Amino acid sequence: MTRPTARAVAEATGVSRTSVSFAFNDPSKISAETRRKILEEADRIGYAPHPIARMLTNGVTNTLGLLLPQPIPEILENPYYNLFLRGVGQVCHREGLTLLLTPPLRGSMLTAIPYAAVDGFVVTGLDVDRGEVAALQRRRVPFVLVDSDAPEGVPSVDVNDHGGMVSVLEHVLQLGHRRVAILSFESGRDRPDAGYRGALARRIAGIIDALAEYNLALDSPGITLLEVPCTRAAGYHAAQQLLTQPDRPTAIVALSDILALGALDAARDANVNVPTQLSITGFDDQPEASYARPQLTTVRQSIEAKGRVAADFLVAAINGDVQHPHQLLHTALIVRESTAVVPARAAGRRGKGAVCSTAG
Amino acid sequence: MTRPTARAVAEATGVSRTSVSFAFNDPSKISAETRRKILEEADRIGYAPHPIARMLTNGVTNTLGLLLPQPIPEILENPYYNLFLRGVGQVCHREGLTLLLTPPLRGSMLTAIPYAAVDGFVVTGLDVDRGEVAALQRRRVPFVLVDSDAPEGVPSVDVNDHGGMVSVLEHVLQLGHRRVAILSFESGRDRPDAGYRGALARRIAGIIDALAEYNLALDSPGITLLEVPCTRAAGYHAAQQLLTQPDRPTAIVALSDILALGALDAARDANVNVPTQLSITGFDDQPEASYARPQLTTVRQSIEAKGRVAADFLVAAINGDVQHPHQLLHTALIVRESTAVVPARAAGRRGKGAVCSTAG
DNA sequence: CTGAAAGCGCTTACAG
DNA sequence: CTGAAAGCGCTTACAG
Numbered sequence: 001m002t003r004p005t006a007r008a009v010a011e012a013t014g015v016s017r018t019s020v021s022f023a024f025n026d027p028s029k030i031s032a033e034t035r036r037k038i039l040e041e042a043d044r045i046g047y048a049p050h051p052i053a054r055m056l057t058n059g060v061t062n063t064l065g066l067l068l069p070q071p072i073p074e075i076l077e078n079p080y081y082n083l084f085l086r087g088v089g090q091v092c093h094r095e096g097l098t099l100l101l102t103p104p105l106r107g108s109m110l111t112a113i114p115y116a117a118v119d120g121f122v123v124t125g126l127d128v129d130r131g132e133v134a135a136l137q138r139r140r141v142p143f144v145l146v147d148s149d150a151p152e153g154v155p156s157v158d159v160n161d162h163g164g165m166v167s168v169l170e171h172v173l174q175l176g177h178r179r180v181a182i183l184s185f186e187s188g189r190d191r192p193d194a195g196y197r198g199a200l201a202r203r204i205a206g207i208i209d210a211l212a213e214y215n216l217a218l219d220s221p222g223i224t225l226l227e228v229p230c231t232r233a234a235g236y237h238a239a240q241q242l243l244t245q246p247d248r249p250t251a252i253v254a255l256s257d258i259l260a261l262g263a264l265d266a267a268r269d270a271n272v273n274v275p276t277q278l279s280i281t282g283f284d285d286q287p288e289a290s291y292a293r294p295q296l297t298t299v300r301q302s303i304e305a306k307g308r309v310a311a312d313f314l315v316a317a318i319n320g321d322v323q324h325p326h327q328l329l330h331t332a333l334i335v336r337e338s339t340a341v342v343p344a345r346a347a348g349r350r351g352k353g354a355v356c357s358t359a360g
Numbered sequence: 361m362t363r364p365t366a367r368a369v370a371e372a373t374g375v376s377r378t379s380v381s382f383a384f385n386d387p388s389k390i391s392a393e394t395r396r397k398i399l400e401e402a403d404r405i406g407y408a409p410h411p412i413a414r415m416l417t418n419g420v421t422n423t424l425g426l427l428l429p430q431p432i433p434e435i436l437e438n439p440y441y442n443l444f445l446r447g448v449g450q451v452c453h454r455e456g457l458t459l460l461l462t463p464p465l466r467g468s469m470l471t472a473i474p475y476a477a478v479d480g481f482v483v484t485g486l487d488v489d490r491g492e493v494a495a496l497q498r499r500r501v502p503f504v505l506v507d508s509d510a511p512e513g514v515p516s517v518d519v520n521d522h523g524g525m526v527s528v529l530e531h532v533l534q535l536g537h538r539r540v541a542i543l544s545f546e547s548g549r550d551r552p553d554a555g556y557r558g559a560l561a562r563r564i565a566g567i568i569d570a571l572a573e574y575n576l577a578l579d580s581p582g583i584t585l586l587e588v589p590c591t592r593a594a595g596y597h598a599a600q601q602l603l604t605q606p607d608r609p610t611a612i613v614a615l616s617d618i619l620a621l622g623a624l625d626a627a628r629d630a631n632v633n634v635p636t637q638l639s640i641t642g643f644d645d646q647p648e649a650s651y652a653r654p655q656l657t658t659v660r661q662s663i664e665a666k667g668r669v670a671a672d673f674l675v676a677a678i679n680g681d682v683q684h685p686h687q688l689l690h691t692a693l694i695v696r697e698s699t700a701v702v703p704a705r706a707a708g709r710r711g712k713g714a715v716c717s718t719a720g
Numbered sequence: 721c722t723g724a725a726a727g728c729g730c731t732t733a734c735a736g
Numbered sequence: 737c738t739g740a741a742a743g744c745g746c747t748t749a750c751a752g
Contacts, residue, residue, distance in 0.1 A: 003500050005729060016739045021731055031737065046498025048474035052415045053729035055477060056744050061412070062462065062475065072449030072459060076442055089432030092463070098476060099432060099461040100423065103453065112410030114459060115422065116479045117415060138406025140363050293653070365745060376723045381747055413745035416728050614731065 013041050024049055026161060030032040034035035055117060057249060063098045064088065064314060065118030067143075071103045078230055079258060079286050080303055084146075087307020088122060095315055104261030112137055119318045122310045127197055142317035144310045145197040156326045157306055160201045164299035164331030167299040168281050169253060171297070173214050176342035177251035177279060179222040181242050182207060183263065184255045191225060203283070204256055224249065228259065235262020243270050243278075250342045257289045259281035260296055264338065275340035280354025283336055294337035301331045364407040373401050380619060384409055385661050400451045413478060421567055424448065424674060426479030427503075429462045429485030438590055439618060439646050440663055444506075447667020448482060470495055479678045481508060482670045487557055502647040502677035504670045507559040517687050518664055522558045524564025524659035524691030528641050529613060531657070531693060533574050536702035537639060539582040539610035543623065544615045545590035563615055563643070584609065588619070595622020603630045603638075608636060610702045617642035619651045620656055624698070635700035645694055654697035661691045 006020040013020070015034060022029045023038040030038075042048065055061045067086060068075050075081045085099075092099050093163060102121070105112035109126055113136070121143035126132055133151060136143055143154070150156030172180060187200050196204050211217055218225055224242070226233040235258065242249055254260035260282030267274050274280055274294055276281050280287055285300035316323070364381040373380070373392060382389045383398040390398075397524060402408070415421045424704035426448060428435050435441045445459075452459050462481070464474035469486055473496070480502035486492055493511060496503055503514070510516030532540060547560050554562050571577055578585055584602070588594040602609055603626060614620035620642030627634050634640055634654055642649055669687050676683070 003729095007729085017493075017730085018732080018739060020739085022738090025731070029737075034737080046495070046500065048499065049473050049731090050416075050729050051411055052421070052477050053744090054731080055412045056410075056416050056729080056746090057731045059744075061477065063477070071453040071521070073446045073453060076446045082436055082442055086433045086436045089461075093431040093433055096465065098463070098472075101449075101452075101459040101461065103458070105456065112458075117421065118411050139408065140406065166657050203607060215612060338631070363745095367745085376747085378723060378748080379721085382722090385747075389721075394721080409747090410745050413728090414747080416730090416745080417747045419728075 003050070004045045006047070006049065007044060009038060009042050009047050011190070021049070025048035034174050050267065052117070061117050061119050061232045062096065063100050063118045064092055064101045064311060065116045065121040067109055067112065067121045067123045067126070068101060069101045069109060071102055075101075077102070079288065080256070080284060082232075083286065083303035084154075084307040087304040087309075088311040090304075090308050091315060095224065100290065105207035108118060113139060113141065118315045120141065120144075122307075122314055123148070126312075133293035142314060144313045144317065145173050146306060146310050148200055149201075149325065153324050155317055157202060157310045157313065157329065158199065158202075158327040159301040159306060160326070160331045162206040162209070164283065164301065164333070165255075166210045167331075167333040168283070168297070168299050169207055169210035170213070171335065172251045172253055172279060172281060173210065173216075173341065174281065175251075175339060177249075178216075178342070179249045179281045180253055181224040181249040182218075182250045182253050183235060183238055183259050184225060186227050200255070207253075222249075223246075230256055230258060230310070232258050232262040232265070236266045237262075239263035239266035240270065241273055251339070252280045254281060255283050255285045257284040257296060257298055260298065260338075261288055261292055262296075264292055264296070275280050275338050277343055279339040279342075281339060289334075290336070292338075297336045297339040298334050299331050300334050302329060305329055361527055363403075363410070366409065369402050369407050373397050373581045381409070395400075412477070421479050422456065422476050423460050423542040424452055424671060425462050425476045425481040425695075427462045427469055427472065427483045427486070428461060428463045428480045429469060430581070432461055434463075435463070437441050438618070440585060440590075440644060443646065443663035444484065444667040447664040447669075448671040449619065450664075451671035452674060459659050461605070472502065473499060475611045480504075480674045482674055483508070484670075502674060504677065506666060506670050509558055509561075510686065513684050514678055515684050517670045517673065518559065518562075518687070518690070519666060519689040520691045521562035521659040522566040522569070524643065524661065524693070525563045525615075526570045527691075528643070528657070528659050529567055529570035531575070532611045532613055532639060532641060532699065533570065533576075535611075535639065535699060538702070539607060539609045540611045540613055541584040541586060541609040542578075542615070543595060543598055543619045543678045544585060544587045545550065545619065546587050560615070566615075582607075582609075590616055590618060592618050592622040592625070594656075595619035596626045597622075599623035599626035600630065602626065603632055605689060606660060611699070612638065612640045614641060615643050617644040617646045617658055620658065620698075621648055621652055624652055624654075624656070635698050637703055639699040639702075641699060649694075650696070652698075657696045657699040658694050659691050660694050662689060 006017045009020045010017045019030050019034060022034045024304050027035050061219050100116055100118050104117050110132060115200055123143050124146045143156050145156040147158060187196055216223060226238050228238045260280050261312055263280050267278055272278050282296045282298035283306045285298045289296040306329055313325055366377045369380045370377045379390050379394060380398055387395050390687045405692050460476055460478050462472045462476050483503050485507055488568045505514055507517040507518060510513040530625050547556055576583060588598045599612060612623050620640050627638055632638050642656045642658035645658045649658050666689055673685055
């Protein structure tokens with residue numbers, strides 16, 4: 001019942017364990033006949049070199065680790081990660097590597113690291129504030145940071161979150177919308193006052209800057225910021241809430257397509273026409289965005305490219321490349337069918353409201 | 361630049377390597393003070409026990425392997441695997457395990473096995489004909505077979521493919537359809553004459569049985585069987601082809617939702633109304649099936665449950681449970697909006713065609 | 721409570 | 737072309 005070892009093959013074949021190893025790893029060092037005998041016996045008893053012993057000796061696992069911020073089932077619910085995984089998977093395919101999904105252990109991403117048999121990590125969703133990067137560096141394991149705030153000495157991949165957010169919000173404001181709900185995914189901050197980090201921080205900054213051009217701010221009347229879990233259902237419920245408010249928003253700017261699609265569902269069920277009565281925008285440009293009806297106006301980023309570039313950087317780092325490349329991928333505003341000029345009635349109401357408040 | 365070892369910690373702290381190991385694995389065996397000193401030094405130099413050395417010694421990896429029939433990027437394009445992975449992921453989460461995605465190595469699933477540092481494999485999409493199972497068994501690695509033709513001594517999980525297929529095809533035939541295109545995903549057979557295997561074989565058998573009730577067969581006039589890659593695009597193109605035929609089918613029965621959704625896209629673009637001019641059915645009941653317009657009539661199977669049960673069985677096998685459970689999950693016909701009685705014109709034409717052929 | 725020693729299963733210079 | 741030996745880094749009975 002116990003696994004066959006090289007010793008068993010060696011004894012049955014009458015050769016040394018060295019020869020058995022050579023049969024698998026360097027056939028040029030033994031005779032063809034010896035090799036044939038060894039492989040035949042190995043096949044017969046089901047022997048293959050123990051992968052872990054081999055990894056220990058060779059110091060190579062041929063496995064890329066993907067350090068995740070949430071348990072695997074939650075990660076896979078998010079289409080974002082599906083695309084990201086594909087990008088990483090492309091590199092795995094090209095390089096002949098396996099991919100280890102490494103969720104947090106006892107609630108901590110860092111704790112999971114020393115248990116993973118990998119050559120390096122692609123790190124996504126890490127809160128990089130409190131010494132996490134330093135801890136990672138001390139481990140002497142190659143890694144690449146994605147969508148974080150990477151310090152100089154660490155390879156990293158990001159997208160132009162700030163620019164993307166500015167462009168979509170400008171688009172909405174140009175259409176005349178002034179009652180705008182920002183639908184954000186949860187920040188993963190420990191405390192509400194901890195401040196935003198990484199990609200989300202850059203998107204929020206983009207929102208603030210775009211609003212400022214119109215003399216608005218996050219706390220201006222008519223501007224709302226909601227944080228919800230990053231699921232279609234959460235987008236649905238948040239939008240449902242918003243649509244029942246007396247002075248409901250004329251535009252919902254979501255920080256993720258999945259949230260925007262949920263909002264689209266809610267509008268349909270509430271018989272609110274998009275875009276004539278309500279504009280909705282997303283972020284990501286996932287395939288779903290163009291399958292939706294109306295097709296979603298959104299910010300395109302190539303999530304797949306992000307995964308691919310991150311894995312490329314990791315492979316380079318594993319191969320001893322001492323560069324620490326930072327790549328910033330571009331974003332682009334994709335205007336489709338889900339945005340339109342603010343409804344006349346709402347614009348009128350807005351005017352009236354402004355007069356009222358001036359009078360009051 | 362080299363990784364710190366237990367020896368380094370031991371020397372810096374003035375204790376033996378044994379004590380260092382105990383500090384991490386069995387604190388009860390050393391004094392609290394000694395432990396504190398060791399952990400402090402370990403943290404300072406970034407030491408943690410080498411995961412691979414630990415795996416070799418302990419004989420446990422805390423990793424589940426998922427043996428895949430295609431490269432990772434292709435797998436992730438298929439929403440089926442997303443759901444399946446979630447099910448497996450749930451068990452990983454519950455048990456505190458990581459998940460290794462193991463694609464074929466040099467084109468072979470079997471070749472990939474001896475390189476993976478895992479405690480066992482969930483095996484999906486394996487062609488179980490030619491001794492693959494025997495090879496797997498000889499390795500003495502626990503594994504669970506999914507959607508295959510598992511022999512008695514091997515844990516396995518399947519769904520009622522045959523019954524599901526019978527019920528959906530009966531539904532379509534009862535609605536009067538006699539020009540029916542079966543849209544199948546590719547079988548992965550080496551040769552066209554190799555015969556179907558596993559789940560696909562059972563579905564095809566279900567089709568044949570349902571047709572037989574109506575005195576039809578796969579090669580009856582009006583019945584078509586197409587094999588295409590399992591992607592939305594392939595479903596689209598296949599349906600596009602079918603819809604331009606002179607005697608185009610009045611129903612498309614797809615063996616997968618993703619194919620059916622592609623067919624739905626094609627019908628919309630060809631201005632063919634579903635279901636009044638064309639009925640379309642799927643298989644799986646993925647979330648997309650009910651988001652689609654019209655909502656898709658399909659066969660429900662719980663892909664997620666399949667993954668979960670398979671992983672449960674694997675965990676049991678790893679824990680030395682010597683049972684070899686086989687589980688057959690149920691399927692159910694879900695009638696929604698994409699099926700309707702055969703169009704009168706087509707029914708008429710069919711009648712006329714029959715008369716003609718009799719006359720001819 | 722601590723330490724010297726064996727063992728997990730392999731690979732690979734090195735000597736023959 | 738083949739074999740004895742060291743080493744990869746750890747864990748854990750066992751003796752002190």
